[in-house]
Amino acid sequence: MRDYEDIVQKNYELARKIFADWGIDTEKAMERFSELKMSVHCWQGDDVKGFEGDDAASQNLVTGNYPGRARCGDELRQDLDMAMSLSPFKHKVNIHSFYQEGKKKRKEVTAADFTKWIDWAVGKGYGLDFNCSFFTHKMMDGNLSLTSLKKEVRDYWIEAGQGAREIACEMGKATGQVCINDIWVPDGMKDIPADRLHFRSLLIDALDRILEKKYDKKYMVDVLEGKLFSIGAECYTVGSNDFYLAYAVKKGVGICMDTGHYHLTESVADKLSAVAPFVDDILLHISRGVRWDSDHVVIQSDELLALFEEITRGDYANKVHLGLDYFDASINRVAAWAIGLRAAAKAALTALLQPFHIIKEAEMSYDYTSRLMLTDEMKNLPYNAVWEYMLLKKNIPLGRYALERIKRYEKDVLANR
Helix, strand or coil: CHHHHHHHHHHHHHHHHHHHHCCCCHHHHHHHHCCCEEEEEHHHHCCCCCCCHHHECCCCCCCCCCCCCCCCHHHHHHHHHHHHCCCCCEEEEEEEHHHCCCCCCHHHCCHHHHHHHHHHHHHHCCEEEEECCCCCECCCECCECCCCCCHHHHHHHHHHHHHHHHHHHHHHHHHCCCEEEEECCCCEECCCCCCHHHHHHHHHHHHHHHCCCCCCCCCEEEEEECCCCCCCCCCEECCCHHHHHHHHHHHCCEEEEECCCCCCCCCHHHHHHHHCCCCCCEEEEECEEECEEEEECCCCCHHHHHHHHHHHHCCCCCCEEEEECCCCCCCCHHHHHHHHHHHHHHHHHHHHHCCHHHHHHHHHCCCHHHHHHHHHHHHHCCHHHHHHHHHHHCCCCCHHHHHHHHHHHHHHCHHHC
16 A cells, blocks of 8 residues: 555656646645535435334335445444545535434424434534425325425425424534525426416415525525426426526525436536526535436546536535435445545546636637637546545545445444344
8 A cells, every 4th residue: 555655646746747737736726625515415324214213104215225224323424424534525414304313293303303413513523404304204195295285284394394494504503514404395296287387386385484484594595406307296396497496586595406307418517607696505416317317326427527617617616515415225325425425526626627727718719629629638637646646645545445445344334234
């Protein structure tokens, strides 16, 4: 390993000179990276089961049954710590309301039911994000929650949504970091609805009631997450991207863009500059849809890099909030987190190292030939040399050594569950 570290150091020194020739200071790029926060979704570690017990409806949302699933909060937090030790980001952790450890009804939970989560996050220096779990519950009316035709169902979920905002605010105060409260509902129809507007009118009323109370954005920010479709709601999604985007702009609420919640040819990287001028907060749920919103583990890809290129080039650091969102129980769950975290981190660092100023100068001069050629040439710069050096500086395992640590954790911890 010592020889490998020496090679990494030498490779970095060469790469630093190459980037300097392109006008890029690698040390400054790594400093900028060190300010990025990535929110890690807790539900990858337990297959979206939660800890409610009898209050939750039966659910089977995840494919696979790999050994070692977290069965309680302590195990889930232990696994998260392990995964995040392999990532160079600053971290937040995203929690759904059914991960409460107080065994209360979902509409009755308070911040006190997340005391263990909050104390753990404060002790580790993590931020927290939150979601009300508008699904897999006995009070769901089929696929409907906030848009149910039954008033008692709507009222139940409105109360749950109001409570979630209070919890998120308390989390933000406790951690000293803004808590993003994401509102996503599965409401929709398997077949063609007769009256689309009626259900969307119900959703407008429900959101108005949930969002009525004002909170200090220093502690809590609301975002709305649209959906293209899901199983059982193929023909009609009440909370579509268009609906939430229009509502968010009118009401001054943030928007969540999940990279799996659009048609396959749509690009969230392209959407950022279209939306950013009109909303104050954008949450990115970074996923990998295969054919549709299948929530595959995030890996390195052109689409992922394009997303971070746009964030960097548009200078959206103060507007965009980053988070992962996927689940896969067919592989080691801790590895799934680590793979996604490291892929996103490498894309973010690569974007920060790109000599964007050169291709922008060409574009502003109408020199599209240079823009295209330089855009293609910069793909071959030695980004990996800087990546490995950054991991080395942060004492994070490089390459296959990260897998060795995961395998050791699997043998020592996961195999004993």
